[in-house]
Amino acid sequence: MVQDLDGTSGRDAATRIARRFALGALLLTIAVAITSAYACARCPGVPRLAFWVVDVRDLALLHVRAMTEPRAAGERFLGTGELMWMIDIATTLHTLGAAGARVPTRVLPDFLVRTLSLISPQLRALAPELGRRNDITSEKARRVLGFAPRPGAETILDTAHYLLAG
Numbered sequence: 001m002v003q004d005l006d007g008t009s010g011r012d013a014a015t016r017i018a019r020r021f022a023l024g025a026l027l028l029t030i031a032v033a034i035t036s037a038y039a040c041a042r043c044p045g046v047p048r049l050a051f052w053v054v055d056v057r058d059l060a061l062l063h064v065r066a067m068t069e070p071r072a073a074g075e076r077f078l079g080t081g082e083l084m085w086m087i088d089i090a091t092t093l094h095t096l097g098a099a100g101a102r103v104p105t106r107v108l109p110d111f112l113v114r115t116l117s118l119i120s121p122q123l124r125a126l127a128p129e130l131g132r133r134n135d136i137t138s139e140k141a142r143r144v145l146g147f148a149p150r151p152g153a154e155t156i157l158d159t160a161h162y163l164l165a166g
Helices: 028-039 056-068 086-094 110-116 121-129 139-145 152-165
Strands: 016-019 021-023 050-055 076-079 082-085
Touching: 050 056, 050 086, 050 152, 056 076, 056 139, 076 139, 082 086, 082 152, 086 152, 110 121
Parallel strands: 016 076, 021 050
Antiparallel strands: 050 082
16 A cells, blocks of 8 residues: 555555566566576477566656656556567577577477477476467557657566676
């Protein structure tokens, strides 16, 4: 709950922010999982999956703006960044030079991923999402709160640099 900042209404107002796939230096569990999947030399390619990538720093700023902007009271906002297919994420990581050299840069056929999902619980969970593009927008957050997320590639590379430095 966020207390009305000007104190005139005397009631609490909740603002909700939904995010899809957040990355950043502080979200190591997600970042490590994704980076590990790509760094795996055994992986011949990446599945045809898409993620809305948003930087955790942009989400933090969005939360602050939602708490301080009177027009946000009682509203819901999507904090989404850029839609990136796994192949785009892999290609971005491949630009790291030697650190990204083992990142696979080809797409696995859907039928192969579905077949492998019969024996792999991790792939089983992903199989229904193959080729799926969920069209959502953070236009309301951009308009009302001035939300301007960083480009997805920048977020991916910042996360990778953070992990490589640690």
